[in-house]
Amino acid sequence: MADPVVIVGAGMAGLRAAEQLRAAGWEGPVTVIGEETHAPYNRPPLSKEALAGAADKPLHEVHASLAFRQRASVADVTWRLGTRVTGCDMDSRTVTLADETVLDYGGLVIATGLRPRRLRLSGPTVGRSALRTLDDAYALAPRLRAGARVVVIGGGFIGCEIAATAIGLGCAVTVVEPAPAPLATALGPEVGAAVQAFHERRGITFCTERKVVALTGDEAVSGVVLDDDSVLEADVVVEAVGSEPNVEWLAGNELDLSDGVLCDAQLRVVGRSDVVAVGDVARYPNLRFDDVPRRVEHWCTPTDTAKQAARTLVAQLRGTPATGACTAMPSFWSDQHGLRIQGFGLPGLADDVRVVTGDLDRVEDGVIVHYHRGERLVAALLVGIPASQHRAHRDLVEAANPLPTDDKLQTSVLKGVPA
Ligand SMILES: Cc1cc2nc3c(=O)[nH]c(=O)nc-3n(C[C@H](O)[C@H](O)[C@H](O)COP(=O)(O)OP(=O)(O)OC[C@H]3O[C@@H](n4cnc5c(N)ncnc54)[C@H](O)[C@@H]3O)c2cc1C
Structure with missing residues (x-):
């Protein structure tokens, strides 16, 4: 065989x-x-509804709610979990x-x-969390009890989602972010500031342009020390600083x-x-x-x-030549306080961000943002916009970034990619 x-x-x-x-x-x-040890499961709910609902359920039940359906085509695959x-x-x-x-x-x-990337911080290790796996979420969920003081380090998508879930559970939540606004790296500072204001209206506190330099506490974490020497008291510290x-x-x-x-x-x-x-x-x-x-x-x-x-x-x-290339349109979403943030394309390529619908002052009322590189549309972001309108903006990004010609594809594959 x-x-x-x-x-x-x-x-x-x-x-x-x-x-x-x-x-x-x-x-x-x-x-x-x-x-x-778990069969493949869906990760996005781990920072959202699964995190909110896992505290009083057995682990196998939470896994069952997230597990992917096993298709007949892979029934004969050998799994070594x-x-x-x-x-x-x-x-x-x-x-x-x-x-x-x-x-x-x-x-x-x-x-x-x-x-998850982990910070090198002095202080206790007990009480520090990060979130990637079902086991991580299952360990974190019962600690997000009403009244707990939660510090989320990092205001990217996962940090913002954890913060939104925690405040929804009645925690007191502070996000510490070294950039001028959360999500600034992914979506640009203007959109990041707008999302920050939205979170603040839901009760989350932000310490932007601040870094965590140490943790306080004897056996377990009791707070974080920022680079301006201020201390935030915390029952739970979650590191969401990238991967x-x-x-x-x-x-x-x-x-x-x-x-x-x-x-x-x-x-x-x-x-x-x-x-x-x-x-x-x-x-x-x-x-x-x-x-x-x-x-x-x-x-x-x-x-x-x-x-x-x-x-x-x-x-x-x-022993035959491979055809095609991975030219799929990147597509992502995030849910924060029930608000859907939907993106198409590569916002990171943009040098110009244009609001085409709505007002960044209140993203929850619906905003559409187009990201341009020069005159080329490289991404579209829809915040709080009905799904029925998403396709049209995806199509605009697709039309502005057409598939490569066969020649270009061939040349790129033959020469490999720059190391
Ligand atoms: C909390 C969270 C929320 C998210 N929310 C969203 C969202 O709202 N929208 C969105 O678009 N995307 C979201 N994502 C991203 C999305 O879930 C990921 O892009 C996707 O899970 C990537 O799948 P993957 O299989 O490539 O990697 P992974 O899901 O990381 O799977 C890799 C697997 O490989 C295993 N592994 C690693 N090393 C070894 C080894 N040496 N030997 C054997 N096994 C190994 C790991 O244990 C893991 O099970 C989220 C991700 C997380 C973590």
């Missing part, structure tokens, strides 16, 4: 990769190896598990995602692991024809926009990347 395609990482991207391998016609064995991959030798095509078992592979899919790609197990294979795994536009890992990467860990160029490789940490990424990566890997295993 052929060596299996081994998928490392049993999150959404690992699951979608297994499904897409079958959809692309791979009939050989597939093994998915994942460190978490609760198993960490510690190493990989791409010359001999093997992966090594934590118990030192060595598995051969015919093709490899890297789907190991991210883990780090899980790539250590890939060391020694001469890959570019400087920010996730560098791939070409077909999701082939640069330098290795029989290895692809999918999901949050993959850094690849979306030729619809440009040829700069970047990681895209959105829920749509596992599905979008798995479709192309499976086509690429199956072609390689059959």
Whole structure:
């Protein structure tokens, strides 16, 4: 029998990769190896409704409410959950598990995602939380009791969502953010300031342009010290300061692991024809926009990347040329106090932000923002706008960023991507 395609990482991207391998016609064995003990589940609710509702439910019930449906096409896939991959030798095509078992592979899919970045702070470790997994959310939920003083470090999407959930549960919430406004990095300072004002109207306090430099407390955290020497008392401290790609197990294979795994536009890992990467860990160029490789940490990424990566890997295993490239329109959303923030495209490319509908003074009344690079529309953001209007703005971004010509695609794939 052929060596299996081994998928490392049993999150959404690992699951979608297994499904897409079958959809692309791979009939050989597939093994998915994942460190978490839970079958693949949906992460977005972990900072929203699942966090709000997990405190008084058994863990298996919370998991059941989040777990992805298992499609018939992957019923014959071998799952090795609760198993960490510690190493990989791409010359001999093997992966090594934590118990030192060595598995051969015919093709490899890297789907190991991210883990929360942690701050190096002096002080106690008990009482510090971060949020990526179901187990993280399940541990945090009972601590968000009414009246608890919660400090969220970091005002990105996940930090803002945790803050909104915590205040909804009756906590007293402060967000500490080094930038001038929350979400400023993702959406720009104007939109960030507008979202901050919205959160403030819901009772959340912000300490912007401030960093946490230490934690106070003896056995457990009792507060955070800011860089102006002020102290915020806290019962719960949540670090939401970004993520780090899980790539250590890939060391020694001469890959570019400087920010996730560098791939070409077909999701082939640069330098290795029989290895692809999918999901949050993959850094690849979306030729619809440009040829700069970047990681895209959105829920749509596992599905979008798995479709192309499976086509690429199956072609390689059959000895035929791979076709296509991952040119899907990036799409993301966030829910904060019940307000839907929906985005299409790459706002980070913009040098000009234009409000086309509504007023940033009250985002909850509905605002549409267009992000331009020069005259080119690179992203659209819709805040509190009915879903029926979303498609039109997505189409505008798509039209402004057409698919690359076959020539451009071919050239990019042949020359690989800049290291
Ligand atoms: C709290 C939270 C809220 C979110 N909300 C939104 C939202 O509202 N909207 C949106 O668009 N996106 C949201 N996202 C992002 C979205 O969920 C991610 O983009 C998506 O989960 C990425 O899936 P992935 O499979 O690539 O990575 P992951 O989900 O990180 O899965 C990777 C898996 O690989 C495993 N693994 C890692 N290393 C190893 C190893 N060495 N051996 C074996 N297994 C390993 C990990 O344990 C993990 O299970 C949110 C994410 C989080 C964490």
